[in-house]
Amino acid sequence: MEISIELKINGRIHQLHAAANRTLLEVLRETVGLTGTKKGCGTGECGACTVLLDGVPVNSCLVLALDARGKEITTIEGLAVNGVLHPLQKAFAEHGATQCGFCTPGMILSGKALLDRNPKPTEMEVRQVLSGNLCRCTGYLKPVEAILAVSRSERDTLSTAKEASNLER
Ligand code: FES
Numbered sequence: 001m002e003i004s005i006e007l008k009i010n011g012r013i014h015q016l017h018a019a020a021n022r023t024l025l026e027v028l029r030e031t032v033g034l035t036g037t038k039k040g041c042g043t044g045e046c047g048a049c050t051v052l053l054d055g056v057p058v059n060s061c062l063v064l065a066l067d068a069r070g071k072e073i074t075t076i077e078g079l080a081v082n083g084v085l086h087p088l089q090k091a092f093a094e095h096g097a098t099q100c101g102f103c104t105p106g107m108i109l110s111g112k113a114l115l116d117r118n119p120k121p122t123e124m125e126v127r128q129v130l131s132g133n134l135c136r137c138t139g140y141l142k143p144v145e146a147i148l149a150v151s152r153s154e155r156d157t158l159s160t161a162k163e164a165s166n167l168e169r
């Protein structure tokens with residue numbers, strides 16, 4: 001039996017009908033049509049289905065869509081603004097951190113959650129965060145480099161802005 005579910009996805013409210021046992025992953029891909037979130041294992045092992053719930057990365061194959069009600073759901077489609085890629089999306093492309101791309105949405109969302117709560121992570125912290133996102137092509141070095149590059153460039157931007165405001169005083 002289908003029930004109605006209201007979900008807030010990438011800032012937009014969706015009124016949906018789905019069976020109560022549907023996972024968030026299934027609803028995102030099959031009901032809403034957001035296929036950027038990938039299904040790998042379906043059992044919480046690979047991280048391909050990672051989305052953010054209130055900023056926290058979760059395996060959407062293990063979350064019932066019903067349990068995501070009232071939360072901010074962020075998928076990879078929610079990162080670019082007006083066609084401009086998020087810095088992490090750019091960095092993954094520039095650092096060759098993506099090949100087949102299957103793991104990439106999950107890795108980028110895990111990286112985003114990390115940088116949002118800790119803008120200056122160590123390499124070890126980045127590696128730990130990516131430990132739940134399996135990649136069969138690129139390996140982990142380039143994704144780690146991409147996330148660290150964004151962290152460094154955001155710090156540079158912040159310190160340049162700070163120096164400019166000090167000069168203006
Ligand atoms: S598909 Fe969800 S963890 Fe693999």
Ligand code: FES
Binds near residue numbers: 098099101104138
């Ligand atoms: S780029 Fe293919 S699985 Fe990671």
